[in-house]
Amino acid sequence: MNLFADIRALVLTSLDALVADGVLPDGLSRQAIAVEPPRDAAHGDMATNAAMVLAKPAKMNPRAIAEALAAKLADDPRIGSAEVAGPGFLNMRIETGVWAGVLKAALTDAGFGRSSLGQGKKLMVEYVSANPTGPLHVGHTRGAVFGDALASLLEFASYDVTREYYINDGGAQVDVLARSVYLRYLEAHGQDVAFEDGTYPGDYLIPVGKALKDKVGDAYLDKGEQFWLQEVREFATAAMMDLIRADLAAVGIRMDNFYSEKSLYGTGRIEDAIQTLDQKGLIYQGTLEPPKGKLPEDWEPREQTLFKSTAYGDDVDRPVKKSDGAWTYFAPDIAYHYDKVERGFDELIDVFGADHGGYVKRMKAAVAALSDEKVPLDIKLAQLVKLYKNGEPFKMSKRAGTFITLRDLVDQVGSDVTRFHMLTRKNDAPLDFDFDKVTEQSKDNPVFYVQYAHARINSVLRKAGVDVSDATLAAADLGTLTHAAELKVAKTIAEWPRLVEIAAKGHEPHRIAFYLYDLASDFHALWNRGNEDVSLRFLQEGDNATTQAKIALIRAVQVVLAQGLGILGVTPAEEMR
RNA sequence: GGUCCGUUAGCUCAGCUGGAUAGAGCGCUGCCCUCCGAAGGCAGAGGCCAGAGGUUCGAAUCCUCUACGGACCGCCA
16 A cells, blocks of 8 residues: 555545536646655645646636645545645645554555556666676676666566676677686696786686686697687686676575677677668768867777667767677677567666766667667666775775675675665765775664664564564554654655655665665654653553554564565664674 | 766765755764663754756756866777
8 A cells, every 4th residue: 555645546536526516627637746745744744736736727826726625635534634835735634543554554465565666567677797707896786786676676666577687798808808717727737827918817717727627628738729719718708607696696686687798699680680770771881070079099080880879869870880890899789689679678777887878878879769769778877886994995906906896895794784885875976885884883874773673673572472463463453553753653654655666766776775764763763762751662561452553563664674675685684693 | 079977064965856944874062871772862053955047836856057076988898
């Protein structure tokens, strides 16, 4: 149940009644009518802007509409009062019994909080998609966690979600990987090797070189690239993908599918995709203008095969073939997205790293062209993560092989902390990650604060001494929950379904994290009230009925916390240690 | 030169897609532990929402310009 949606529906039927009464003209758009919690709790529980939205098209005074609407609304048993305020706001107070209904729904309705927004539509979230050349590092981790939480959020909102990883195993970087592994292979045979520019010096390739030796023995020794490059490339890529899969598992990520770029080559898929664009008149031979501002030193104009992405909002047309006739990296990406469209996805989401910002417009243009603008593609950029230790910035150097990996994070602070913290910021804002602060066990640390709330509720349940099954709690008389601090908690719970919908619509999982913090905060506040006011303690000795009502309230909090943490991929702690 | 993102309290950040007197944490000030868990709690001070125009009943939110910070910008992925 979504109380805000219910009340909005009530507002709409009340408007129908006003139309029937001849008070309001018919046929007005109701799109913009919203029912929201007012900023200031003194204004009531819910507010609607209906009168102000309708005033202009109806050519009526907003306050007059509001007055008429208020009279209709007041007839509903759920509405305690409806008052006109300001320029035409309508503030409503909800009968306290309604909140009890929300709590019961949270306890007994497995679908509580879920949204029907997605209506079972097929949606793909493509995320991580890191080059298969090494372990995942911090930057990847943010995109991975973000994409995963977004996918879970959309599942919770009734989308049929596929999580997919695009393996860039077709380009030159895989040759570099193969050569680097070959060096480690030689090393495993006791040779001295030097890692020059254009090779990957990281230690993580040592075991891969050994494994290669175990597999092929000395077969590749003293042989030219033509004898081993292809085999080593495949061997190395497979090894890297195993590594990456394990990295992902360490933060609780399981992909539904891994899609290989290489699998597109030699199958005619790329040609098909480009031809599809060509048939729409979007492919031509041409020469690009040099980029303005800083001029590349070796710039010379060359004729290339270009995609007319400017027809779909890009700034310049983009090459799909190099001047030597080979595909650019963009071409297989077009084919890959064409494949997504052909697989029947209704919506697509790509999660990219911040360094791919310049890539967004052309990819959107390609998908728009390939799907005749029928399949929306949203591209979310995961901004940079700045690492700190003891408040000091942490320098990473990829060249020296001293970059911080996903494993470093998980080993030091754990998966839960890593995930939650990375989701406490909008994806498009840079994120600070301080190794010391994120593991601090105090209120300053949202991860701890939210998990602590969950664990604290567990502690009460253990000590309750009454039947605390959800069915029993839901059947309890919740009419005894009348204190403002208790109702505050119930109201926050009532906002949960609405928040899920907002977060899902905006593809913004960070809203879940902030909501959970607010809910935990309301709960902790209520708990602390019990320190001064004995009647607010959850366990009322000798009064099982009241105890059960209070426990119903906090158990509902726990249910929502668990749902929310589940979306974020964070374990709800049973107890704190 | 262009594109994208950002700019909100001393600091770190939210702000529900245009609503009422802009919120939270930290820090600061003042109170509060015999009490279901004080690894805190309650209250208070603190704002020209970067700046200037515009759109309208109404703007932190939408549009234009400017300033500052970051990312990116042909045959690398």
